[in-house]
Amino acid sequence: MLDELDERIVRELTSDARRSYADIGQRVGLSAPAVKRRVDRLRASGAIQGFTVRVDPAVRGRRTEGLIELYCRRQTTPEMIRKGLEGYAEVVSASTVTGEADAVVQVFAADMEHFERVLERIAGEPFVERTKSVLVLSPLLRRAG
Structure with missing residues (x-):
């Protein structure tokens, strides 16, 4: 504490x-x-786990932000989800969640077409049964840590 x-x-x-x-x-x-x-x-x-730099995704050409809910096939473990998503440079965070979805994934893409391609690739992962996505219009509050 x-x-x-x-x-x-x-x-x-x-x-x-x-x-x-x-x-x-x-x-x-x-x-x-x-x-x-x-x-x-x-x-x-271990309370402080490291120091980092926060970079505005827009300066890397990533101006479109979306959240993807993953609904996974039976027997999918959190580790399987993590391993399946870690190769996507567009994925900046992924978490297992309560509720109907199994996980929520935060994605930054260049534009709508790029977001759609990423969404389709993620939806095609073997552990994914279906997805539901939303696009962020205006981030209202962001805090580190």
């Missing part, structure tokens, strides 16, 4: 992972070495 200071440090790193320990310390009321010790501890415990 994260204490209040850890939460504040994580929020600062989530908003900008390149922020210095001194800057974070100033924002949360700790010295830079104290922030570093906490970050090191959070990394060692």
Whole structure:
């Protein structure tokens, strides 16, 4: 469990992972070495799993976002779904879910035609019985972590 200071440090790193320990310390009321010790501890415990860069998909020519619900054949495991989807560069996330669908897949494509091709390829995977998809019109809120 994260204490209040850890939460504040994580929020600062989530908003900008390149922020210095001194800057974070100033924002949360700790010295830079104290922030570093906490970050090191959070990394060692697995609470912080790494640092990354968030790139706007549009700069890579991916302006069309869609969500695909997967309805899978019997005996399909989450690992089978993961392995089946990991080769799609357009897939940015996939999760098993509650409800009627077995999984939801987030896809970024260049345009509608590209999205349709990806959808058809995913629908053709051996573990997929059927799909249902929606296109994102305007993302309203996105948070990292």
